[in-house]
């Protein structure tokens with residue numbers, strides 16, 4: 001499968017949620033990374049054909065998603081797990097899947113049952129399939145959500161923040177499951193957790209305020225931050241400049257160890273200053289910062305302002 005998103009914008013009355021997004025996505029796992037409000041959910045809902053963009057073009061394989069026939073063709077190949085999936089708590093996991101299967105027009109009962117059994121196995125819920133959903137943990141509900149998205153064996157699986165609120169064990173379990181599912185389809189994963197992406201996605205796009213701040217191979221993000229990550233020690237609290245972000249503050253026996261992303265720190269009271277190898281998180285913060293700063297309108301300094 002091949003997805004091409006060209007110059008897509010979306011306005012909600014006065015809010016411009018997406019501003020000319022252009023992306024290309026192929027089979028495998030693709031990560032959509034960005035802070036709250038970046039526009040990830042809006043983009044996923046557009047791809048899931050739930051809302052229409054204000055402008056732009058989207059083609060999935062040979063289909064134009066914005067036409068009625070293209071939309072219909074894509075819907076039959078699509079599985080979607082939204083951030084908040086409404087479950088019926090008094091149904092069992094199996095009953096819920098059965099209901100969702102009917103909504104997906106899987107009317108052949110034996111075939112639907114067979115598919116449900118296989119999916120319950122894939123998401124490791126077979127043992128609790130006949131327990132009510134209200135007895136499931138957050139992670140189990142998320143896995144049931146993935147099972148319902150997989151009904152009909154879609155070639156495009158869209159999952160919005162699937163690891164939010166899960167404990168580390170469940171997060172790893174879910175990430176691993178999604179990686180396995182990405183073998184013969186596109187899995188589009190949205191998250192604001194850098195680690196989710198680093199462990200699973202070869203290709204990513206970083207969104208910032210409705211724009212693409214980066215797209216490419218995941219490891220390239222660390223390269224972007226090369227020579228912009230600093231470590232130093234100080235005895236007094238360090239206040240970062242507007243262009244710097246504090247990544248960590250580690251109290252030690254002698255002073256405090258700071259890790260900063262941005263221009264080289266120049267404060268007097270710091271020692272052992274060195275540039276360090278960026279992590280993916282450093283790279284992500286650097287990209288966000290660079291993108292935000294590039295959008296800021298230059299302000300006059302105080303002297304210039306006082307002359308007028």
Ligand SMILES: Nc1ncnc2c1ncn2[C@@H]1O[C@H](COP(=O)(O)OP(=O)(O)OP(=O)(O)O)[C@@H](O)[C@H]1O
Pocket residue numbers: 012013015016017034035036037038039040041042043192
């Ligand atoms: N239905 C809506 N009506 C008005 N504004 C909206 C609507 N949906 C989203 N927005 C706004 O659009 C922008 C992008 O929101 P979106 O939910 O797509 O971002 P996100 O990256 O998914 O964030 P989060 O991780 O918090 O869900 C935000 O400013 C949000 O407030």
